């Protein structure tokens with residue numbers, strides 16, 4: 001029997017996923033540090049982890065598309081969300097100077113968020129890595145010269161790197177939305193105010209307009225719509241939709257009407273909306 005709750009994340013201590021785990025679950029949980037989002041999903045599916053944490057979209061760089069497919073194909077349930085402010089630091093070994101660096105490594109989403117800053121430095125060749133903190137750890141442990149990492153201030157502190165440029169994300173106001181995933185279908189509770197859905201409608205003239213009108217008719221607040229390809233059917237798309245609702249019965253009625261008249265509705269999860 002597991003004694004404490006087990007939370008699966010992609011990344012190591014000092015990564016943004018780790019920060020989300022600590023801010024939400026404190027020190028009392030066991031954290032599984034994994035190499036990929038696929039492994040996070042797998043550990044939750046197998047019941048090795050009680051919950052998984054996954055970044056799903058960023059306010060500068062946009063959606064992390066493969067994660068939508070992972071959640072859907074693995075039949076995972078979204079049981080919560082968290083918005084983390086993201087500030088990126090350029091860090092390297094203490095004696096390094098920006099002009100002497102040849103490469104900067106980080107998570108691809110972090111590199112995208114710092115594109116404007118990086119475009120000023122032609123000597124800094126960007127290279128994608130597993131997560132922000134892993135690069136910091138490797139530079140520190142292997143005393144790597146000429147390479148910088150992009151990551152959090154916490155990562156710089158943990159791995160003893162010097163911050164060469166602060167807050168280098170394209171805009172100060174940068175957030176990543178993380179979702180919490182579980183294996184069990186979570187039941188709608190009174191406190192829930194948000195739903196994540198996958199809606200598949202026929203590709204007919206006006207079908208998306210009808211769907212949006214229906215959501216409006218029920219006074220539901222559409223907070224996100226993301227079309228994603230239906231992998232088995234080239235050039236067909238499904239919509240991943242997030243909806244805010246005030247009345248559960250209203251939300252349920254709307255879903256029933258959509259599934260009876262417009263297309264297939266899969267409720268991926270209902271939960272309390274996170275604070276932005």
Ligand SMILES: O=C(O)C(=O)C[C@]1(C(=O)O)C=C[C@@H](O)C=C1
Nearest residue numbers: 015016017055107109131132176
């Ligand atoms: O590399 C990390 O530190 C992560 O936690 C990953 C991740 C992401 O997947 O988007 C998390 C937040 C930031 O947007 C950048 C990277």
